[in-house]
Amino acid sequence: MSNFLDRNVKWLFPLPAILFILVMMVFPILYTVWNSMTPWSISAGRPPTFFGLENYQKLPDDSRFVASIGRTFYFTILAVSLEVILGVAIALLLNREFRFKRIINSIMLLPMMATPVAIAMVWLLMYVPTTGIINFVLRAFGLPEGLWVYNAQSVIPALALVDVWEWTPMIILICLAGLTALPHDPFEAAVVDGASTWQTIRYITLPMLMPTISVATLLRLIDAIKTFDIIYTMTQGGPGFTSETINIYAFVQSFQYFNFGYASSVLVVFFAVVLSVSLLVTYSRRSLEI
Amino acid sequence: MKIRLMLALLLVLAIVVACAPAPTATPVPPTAAPKPTDAPKPTDAPKPTAAPAATSAPAATTVPPTAAPAATKAPEPTAAPAQPYKGANLRILVANHPWYDYLKTILPDFQKATGINVTLENYAENDLVQKLTTEFTAGGSTVDAFMQRPLQEGKLFAQNGWYVDLNTFIKDAKKTPDTYNFADFQKAAIGTETVKDMLTGIPIVTEQEVLYYRKDLYQAAGLQAPKTLDELEAAAAKLTDKSKQQFGFIARGQGNPAVTQFSSYLYSYGGDWFDQNTKKATLNTPEAIAAFTLFGKLHKNYAPPGTTNMSWPQAVAVFAQGSVASYTDANSIFANLLDPTKSTVAEKTGVVVFPAGPKGSVPYSVTSWGLSIAASSKNKDAAWEFVKWATSKEIVLKEQGVGANPGARASVWADPVGKSKFPADWVAAQVASANGRGYDRPLVVQVGAARDIIGTIITAAINGEDVTAAANKANADFQKLLDSEPK
Structure with a gap:
């Protein structure tokens, strides 16, 4: 008995965690994969049967699906790159002692705490071209007005703006933590060597902060690519289908068209996309550090 | 060393035992529980707010339903016992709609009269359809009756066999007395609710x-x-x-x-x-x-x-x-x-x-909303009592006269009370379009x-x-x- 325990203790300890992961994570994913190989649709009037990869063969011909992939990346890259640039810049600004620092820090956190659906509703109202406050302010300053989410061309940037507003604070937070953890010696050496502020930032702060920035980027990237709440609340994928990301499209296929099998295949592809993006970023980060 | 190992094993076992029931119970909605926690859906945001009406039900509801008919000592009556479904529990899913807003205020009357407990769960229209679809697809649903949009979901739900054909109740004189006057409903409205000779619901809102x-x-x-x-x-x-x-x-x-x-x-x-x-x-x-x-x-x-x-x-x-x-x-x-x-x-x-x-x-x-009975309901007769009450002339007149919900009964539109809440030009436009297209x-x-x-x-x-x-x-x-x- 004790022999058995001695030999297998390394399996026994993580057993509960493994069971949990199997039931709560592996099973749903495998079940989705199985679903994606059936024509399951409650509007078809017949029970689902296994039919292999037929759903996947339809995907490349589905113009809405193909367009949604590009749109997902457009939204993600736009939002995350703005967030990283703004986030790092603001973190550098805040990384010193001044009055009201604590108050400003807490205010910065508020967008992150709020409910995305509530945020989206408020932004939707602010974006209304005729009566919304954003155009009202622009008009007051004599600036050109925008149609924001009410127009096919501007809808994705307008949505990305909401995402930037909500999630830049997270980058700031992570970068501030990274900045406080940096050693002081290189900065002192830079001062002795007569480096300007810009040179210090460019050649010392940013390179040393790089690992932190890339972690923050990775976290935001994975999150942004999966964005659902803001987009669904504000546009439901419209006008037309011009803000329909993969996530929204899968949702529409399953809960508005009731094609659960096909929606599963969309989701499996989406899962692969998210997975490969995170692997890619992790890999590039590793190579960056070496 | 051995003692430590044994302790460790005990700990692991304890954790496993503690964890095991939770994961196995969540994926499938329990059929016996009165309120199944539905299959997990990310978008199920709006929580059902059960109407407070249920709590104000008469105290006598603790009596088991089977004992109820005996209580009325009617001598082999021609009339059915007053509360044949006393103690039954109905779970009814409705949409956020003025019809429901008004109905919940008069629901206690129904509960008092029949002894049936009613729980109303309300959702936004699209969430309602998702909720119904997931519950019916997963099986083991405890929904007894629900609001539906005949033009949107009628054919889909009918094809999946999720409706009870209400004709079986309408044509049964024991379950539907003449006073219900089914012929009073506008023909176009009944037509909208009919899928291949099956009456999927009773129209409650027209537009x-x-x-x-x-x-x-x-x-x-x-x-x-x-x-x-x-x-x-x-x-x-x-x-x-x-x-x-x-x-x-x-x-x-x-x-x-x-x-x-x-x-x-x-x-x-x-x-x-x-x-x-x-x-x-x-x-x-x-x-x-x-x-x-x-x-x-x-x-x-x-x-x-x-x-x-x-x-x-x-x-x-x-x-x-x-x-x-x-x-x-x-x-x-x-x-x-x-x-x-x-x-x-x-x-x-x-x-x-x-x-x-x-x-x-x-x-x-068109008929934009109707009231249907779920095929999976275990209380179909009690559910019909509710549908019959909610679509009776008396209630439709109240809904229309007080709640300003445009109903589908011709006699209510003929009644001055039925029109009182609507502006004159609105009624004129309504009358002029009544013969419009049914979809x-x-x-x-x-x-x-x-x-x-x-x-x-x-x-x-x-x-x-x-x-x-x-x-x-x-x-x-x-x-x-x-x-x-x-x-």
Whole structure:
């Protein structure tokens, strides 16, 4: 008995965690994969049967699906790159002692705490071209007005703006933590060597902060690519289908068209996309550090 | 060493035992529990708020249902026992709708009279459909009755066998006394609820498309309320002054929701979605293209910018704020437009019948909501008691006379009380459109997909793109959908 325990203790300890992961994570994913190989649709009037990869063969011909992939990346890259640039810049600004620092820090956190659906509703109202406050302010300053989410061309940037507003604070937070953890010696050496502020930032702060920035980027990237709440609340994928990301499209296929099998295949592809993006970023980060 | 290991093993076992029941219980909704925690859905945001009514049920509800009939010592009565379903529990899913808002206030009367406990769960319309679909698909649902949109889900639910055919109750004299007067329901409304001879639900809300217009603006410009679509366009042009943020027209422009409110334009131009006999799509006929073009032109030239992302809540908000002169939409949302607490222009807003196109004025006239019984219900008879009560003349009269919900009973519309809550011009428009077309969207199983396809033409028309090209493409897609429909 004790022999058995001695030999297998390394399996026994993580057993509960493994069971949990199997039931709560592996099973749903495998079940989705199985679903994606059936024509399951409650509007078809017949029970689902296994039919292999037929759903996947339809995907490349589905113009809405193909367009949604590009749109997902457009939204993600736009939002995350703005967030990283703004986030790092603001973190550098805040990384010193001044009055009201604590108050400003807490205010910065508020967008992150709020409910995305509530945020989206408020932004939707602010974006209304005729009566919304954003155009009202622009008009007051004599600036050109925008149609924001009410127009096919501007809808994705307008949505990305909401995402930037909500999630830049997270980058700031992570970068501030990274900045406080940096050693002081290189900065002192830079001062002795007569480096300007810009040179210090460019050649010392940013390179040393790089690992932190890339972690923050990775976290935001994975999150942004999966964005659902803001987009669904504000546009439901419209006008037309011009803000329909993969996530929204899968949702529409399953809960508005009731094609659960096909929606599963969309989701499996989406899962692969998210997975490969995170692997890619992790890999590039590793190579960056070496 | 051994003791430590044994302890460790015990700990592991304890954790396993503690964890095990939780994961196995969650994926499948328990059938026995009164309120199953539904299959996990990320978008299930709005929590059901059970109506407080249940708590105010009579104290006698603890009596087991079987004992109830014996309590009434009627001597082999010709009449059924007063409370045959006493103690039954009903779970009823409804949509956030004025009909429900009023019904929950009078629900205690029903519970007192029958001894049946009713729990109402309310959801936003789309969430309601998702909730029903997941529960019915997963099996083991405890839903007894539910609100449904016959034109949207009727065929789909019927095909999956989720409805009880209410004809079985209607034709059973024991379950439905003559006083219920089923013949009193408007024929068109019953027709909407009927799928292949099966009565899927009892109609509770009807609606027609009308034109709301600003009497003051029209008068100031020397215009009458438009009688034709040409007059509407001319008036919209005259009343649009973009420099003053004043617009002549608004309607839903967001592809999918706009489809139903575009239907009256299509019909009035002589078009239709598809030929019912040949199952051929007719979205690119000259009539249809003319209708799409006009609808797009009204939006593009005379409506506030951004209508392609507007459904009725946004359109109502813009109209109520006072910057729009005319608005076509369902007459059932009139409370939002004619109530001074909700609209700054309530007093100045008039209602007229939908303007005539080349083929006359052909608005839709439909049953937008009905009340159905779930095939999986274990209390079908008790559920019918509820449906029968909620759709009885007495309650419909109350709903319509106090709650201002336009019902489907002819006798209630004939009753002065039934009309009292509605403005005179609203009633006139309602009467004039009552014979309109009985559907406001294509009658197919995959309504959601069909609406998205048609919506692409509407979006293209509003954006000033090539309507004919968009219609041709959508027609091909729609034909594909029609061909895939089960026979």
